Amino acid sequence: MSEIYRLAEQKDAEQLLDVTYRAYQLIRELGLHWPAATADLALIEDNIATNECYVLEVGGTIVATITLSKEEEVKKLSPLPFIKWFAAHPDYSNRGYGGKLLDWVEENIILGQLGSPEVTLATAKKHPWLVQMYERRGYKRFLELDPQNGDGIMYLLKKTLADKPQFIQRG
Template sequence: MSEIYRLATQEDAERIQEVIYEAYITIRELELHWPAAHADLAMIQTNIAEHECYVLEIDGEVQATVTLSKGNELKGITDLPFLRWFAVDPASQGKGVGNKLLTWVEEQIIRDKLGAPAVTLATAEKHPWLLPMYERRGYERLMAFDPGNGDGTMHLLKKSVAPGN
């Protein structure tokens, strides 16, 4: 089994759209207003072009993706890197694929390449398993907020990636 961690290219856009759409079914069922849950091909292509979209390719096929935002979503809150649009192909869920990709990005990109001491991401409290999943991965609640769009309470989470922390 070959595993390749890499930046996505525009040639990956259709597969990434498929992975995200299938992985975000619960997000749509909960009627959360997350852009990735309804992303069309143009949005995926823009995400790849404007941010650092990483993938884990297994045996030649993208199985997981996560994006390191180059935007300023957290301006005024924190300068730490922000991850978004994390998704794992449902056929690969529960096999450690997502864990591998997140660990690689946290260590190789956030810690080693950027030299950041920690990383952030956000999730909805009403999602049945995302908040506990991230907390099991070592993310801690940094702040709660209500975006006022019907999603209810969202949590900004932070994980230390610095050695010894």
């Protein structure tokens, strides 16, 4: 089946709500206050309109989604591109779709279009496997904070992407 990487459209909102809600089940069980974990259709539609929400579609089904934030609040933490709302459809787990979409966004959007050699994201210390997953993918912790909302310690992680080729002008 063909894999299609693209920006989400408003017509995708209901399917994105289903993917996100199901993927964030553990986040709700851990009692984390992440907007994506309890999003309703209006919040999903707002995310699509306000940010750059990307999807990986396989056979007409959205199997993974990731958002590149455009929100000013995030820029106070780091001026670098910020990834959020990363989710893979549980029915398609262990097929690498989430990782493929993350790689595509890092290479084609963050490095390729934005020209940023680095990217950031945040995750909770108390999540049983997310910190380790991101670290295996090359992300490194650079800031620890407590949002004072009951989530406990949150880590900001940063990844250095491959440098774009530099052209040297010789005179």
